[in-house]
Amino acid sequence: MIEKGLFRSFLYDYNGNEITVEFYCPKEILIESFSLFRRIPSKETYQAISDGTVWKIEYDAFQDLLQRVEGFREWGRTWATNQLFVLKQRSIDILTISTLVYFYSEEINVELGRVEAAGGKIIRPKQDVGDNGFIALIENIRLLIKKFYFCVEQNC
Numbered sequence: 001m002i003e004k005g006l007f008r009s010f011l012y013d014y015n016g017n018e019i020t021v022e023f024y025c026p027k028e029i030l031i032e033s034f035s036l037f038r039r040i041p042s043k044e045t046y047q048a049i050s051d052g053t054v055w056k057i058e059y060d061a062f063q064d065l066l067q068r069v070e071g072f073r074e075w076g077r078t079w080a081t082n083q084l085f086v087l088k089q090r091s092i093d094i095l096t097i098s099t100l101v102y103f104y105s106e107e108i109n110v111e112l113g114r115v116e117a118a119g120g121k122i123i124r125p126k127q128d129v130g131d132n133g134f135i136a137l138i139e140n141i142r143l144l145i146k147k148f149y150f151c152v153e154q155n156c
Contacts, residue, residue: 005052009044
């Protein structure tokens with residue numbers, strides 16, 4: 001669990017280029033679920049983009065909590081189900097959306113205010129990432145691309 005900071009996961013393509021898979025923000029779980037449940041090393045590399053604090057739990061302690069605490073077990077079921085939906089959506093996006101484009105924005109609220117009027121959709125609303133500012137993910141229907149807006153100013 002991320003307490004503070006901004007993190008990313010990435011893979012290397014066949015030319016050795018880094019391909020960002022996901023960004024992780026405070027209060028999110030920094031995990032690669034396939035690796036966790038299959039008990040094999042992840043192909044993804046995780047990187048701290050800023051100073052941060054992450055809480056770690058060992059696999060056996062995690063399994064013990066899932067067995068003993070009903071609320072934790074229900075959370076685990078919900079989380080795992082959500083991960084399946086995320087994976088399915090990514091599979092669909094690979095086939096239907098050509099690219100993910102990252103932009104820096106001085107005023108993220110201005111950019112987000114233009115999205116729906118331009119025929120787009122806010123996929124991930126403005127999210128505070130502490131000292132790193134704010135992030136948001138939008139989909140531009142006309143261009144069939146997703147844009148990841150990243151704002152490092154605290155007044156975004």
